Amino acid sequence: MTDRSHIRNFAIIAHIDHGKSTLADRLIQLCGGLPEREMREQVLDSMDLERERGITIKAQTVRLDYKARDGETYVLNLIDTPGHVDFSYEVSRSLAACEGSLLLVDASQGVEAQTLANVYLALDADHEIVPVLNKVDLASAEPERIRAQIEEVIGLDASDALEISAKTGQGVPEVLEALVARLPPPPTGDAAAPLAALLVDSRYDAYLGVIVLVRVMDGTLKAGMKVRMMGSGARHLIDRVGVFTPKMTEVAALGPGEIGYLTASIKSVADCEVGDTLTEERRPTATALAGFAPSVPVVFCGLFPTDANDYEDLRDSLAKLALNDSSFLFEAESSAALGFGFRCGFLGLLHLEIVQERLTREFDLDLITTAPSVVYRVTLNNGETRELHNPTDMPDPVRIASIAEPWIKATIMVPDEFLGAVLKLCEDRRGEQIELTYAGSRAMVVYRLPLNEVVFDFYDRLKSVSRGYASFDYQLEGYHQGDLVKVSILVNGEPVDSLSLIVHRSQADPRGRALCERLKELIPRQLFKIAIQAAIGGKVIARETVSALRKDVTAKCYGGDVTRKRKLLDKQKKGKKRMRQFGNVEIPQSAFLAALKMPDE
Numbered sequence: 001m002t003d004r005s006h007i008r009n010f011a012i013i014a015h016i017d018h019g020k021s022t023l024a025d026r027l028i029q030l031c032g033g034l035p036e037r038e039m040r041e042q043v044l045d046s047m048d049l050e051r052e053r054g055i056t057i058k059a060q061t062v063r064l065d066y067k068a069r070d071g072e073t074y075v076l077n078l079i080d081t082p083g084h085v086d087f088s089y090e091v092s093r094s095l096a097a098c099e100g101s102l103l104l105v106d107a108s109q110g111v112e113a114q115t116l117a118n119v120y121l122a123l124d125a126d127h128e129i130v131p132v133l134n135k136v137d138l139a140s141a142e143p144e145r146i147r148a149q150i151e152e153v154i155g156l157d158a159s160d161a162l163e164i165s166a167k168t169g170q171g172v173p174e175v176l177e178a179l180v181a182r183l184p185p186p187p188t189g190d191a192a193a194p195l196a197a198l199l200v201d202s203r204y205d206a207y208l209g210v211i212v213l214v215r216v217m218d219g220t221l222k223a224g225m226k227v228r229m230m231g232s233g234a235r236h237l238i239d240r241v242g243v244f245t246p247k248m249t250e251v252a253a254l255g256p257g258e259i260g261y262l263t264a265s266i267k268s269v270a271d272c273e274v275g276d277t278l279t280e281e282r283r284p285t286a287t288a289l290a291g292f293a294p295s296v297p298v299v300f301c302g303l304f305p306t307d308a309n310d311y312e313d314l315r316d317s318l319a320k321l322a323l324n325d326s327s328f329l330f331e332a333e334s335s336a337a338l339g340f341g342f343r344c345g346f347l348g349l350l351h352l353e354i355v356q357e358r359l360t361r362e363f364d365l366d367l368i369t370t371a372p373s374v375v376y377r378v379t380l381n382n383g384e385t386r387e388l389h390n391p392t393d394m395p396d397p398v399r400i401a402s403i404a405e406p407w408i409k410a411t412i413m414v415p416d417e418f419l420g421a422v423l424k425l426c427e428d429r430r431g432e433q434i435e436l437t438y439a440g441s442r443a444m445v446v447y448r449l450p451l452n453e454v455v456f457d458f459y460d461r462l463k464s465v466s467r468g469y470a471s472f473d474y475q476l477e478g479y480h481q482g483d484l485v486k487v488s489i490l491v492n493g494e495p496v497d498s499l500s501l502i503v504h505r506s507q508a509d510p511r512g513r514a515l516c517e518r519l520k521e522l523i524p525r526q527l528f529k530i531a532i533q534a535a536i537g538g539k540v541i542a543r544e545t546v547s548a549l550r551k552d553v554t555a556k557c558y559g560g561d562v563t564r565k566r567k568l569l570d571k572q573k574k575g576k577k578r579m580r581q582f583g584n585v586e587i588p589q590s591a592f593l594a595a596l597k598m599p600d601e
Helices: 020-030 048-053 085-096 113-124 143-153 172-182 308-324 349-362 416-428 451-465 505-522 562-582 589-596
Strands: 007-013 060-067 073-080 100-106 128-134 196-205 209-218 226-229 235-237 240-244 248-250 259-263 277-280 299-305 329-335 339-346 367-369 376-380 385-388 400-415 432-439 442-450 471-482 484-491 501-504 530-536 539-546
Touching: 007 020, 007 113, 007 172, 020 060, 020 073, 020 100, 020 172, 060 172, 060 240, 060 259, 073 172, 085 113, 085 196, 100 113, 100 143, 100 172, 113 128, 113 400, 113 471, 128 143, 128 172, 143 432, 299 308, 299 329, 299 349, 308 329, 308 339, 308 349, 339 349, 349 367, 349 451, 400 416, 400 451, 416 432, 416 442, 416 451, 442 451, 442 471, 451 471, 451 501, 484 505, 501 505, 505 530, 505 539
Parallel strands: 007 073, 007 100, 100 128
Antiparallel strands: 060 073, 196 209, 196 277, 209 259, 226 235, 226 277, 240 248, 240 259, 299 339, 299 367, 329 339, 376 385, 376 400, 400 442, 400 471, 432 442, 484 501, 484 530, 530 539
């Protein structure tokens, strides 16, 4: 076990594409964590998706031995955390495992919304923060302006901020020295005390079972110990303990302040919830570590295979994905229009996008995704409260006393010239402005918004009205009652469950009308008229009609009395009337796909 005064545990806080994974590469290189021939770009981003998009999805850890200029050798434990808001709970647990953070800011782009959200999480965790300005080798870099911005927006002294270029390696040795000199060692922890370790993250390995990433607070963790998860109550016998260097390296034991991994032939990631406390079964700790909360999905959508024969493959693929992602939930559901599929729960829109992309790429599946919806709380007249995940499960409006929807607190950083368009977008989405402040030529807007309005296409609209310059971050604020209604879509008098949606009453008319117009273009014409209606309960709020195909029954009449033609036309009219009563309208899957990707009018 390492002397605690020579341990430094830290995380890197940065917005997407500010150079977090590149800086981690340079630190690994300088400390000799990997031989030169095994080095590659973004070495800690193991998924192709992470490398392509420049984002971190899974937290990774690496233990580095650094011989400082004072002649002492220090152990540096770096946790490379996700930056996106969907994974903010994992980030908070990763930060709880550290004593300090590097605040990495792009010297040309400055402080972004995500940086702001995560730096507040770090301050809540009582971190010592070292500001670092990256990409100073670029011609557009303005380190002095960004220093002033850090002080103004975050309120952090940036006079001694380090100037580096993670790509070229310029200034990175100074970062290592600053880690040793300016970050504190782990606080007191007793190696002889009962074991208390924080579960930071977990991932599934086909050979070893679940690999659990832990930070030991008190006691000693070693192979052969029987441990218990205090949150889930699961008990396991530890097979091995070790550290990532970044390769998996076994060690005899992990002591207070150290970060490493353990394996215990655990079959399911669901048993290892992020933030749980690990303790010894024989000699447990008295209280669990604070801050544990089970992950709760906030966005739901249906996933259906385009080809019904792929249902079994989709089920197996979802089960394999869930092995590596405990926050992803799924359950079987069926739809009259789309057949058999699954209702899936996600932490947010990026999480949804990633899971969908991985299913398409890694498992070669062709999928239909229904429009994302949020979880509503419905209070019935008898006082019972239900959670509503799917609009089709909405109770009869007569039985409903009130409906509450989740709201968020959104922080948007935007250049001055696009502020008007951003404010209009937020107002259109039923937003309530809380705060508007300026930092130089950029505005910081804080809004309360309904999550329902954000999941639809808010992020895309925000990027388009600000030409990509706005950055957006949010946190859930709680549930508030609203005047919400279920809009049902009827085709030829038959309700189509998969297209029903829950919206605010003020937006029901335009949303229903837009969906009817879109379906009119997409549903192929039949030999009879097709009525497409949007309805709230029994009241129709919008209607479009697909006109009938006309067969010329009078073509064989050449000359003669007009009554002959009239007779044939009347016969055709009766046939069409009968056909409209009994005819079934087959809605093609392409129509569903296009209707669900409905653009905002």
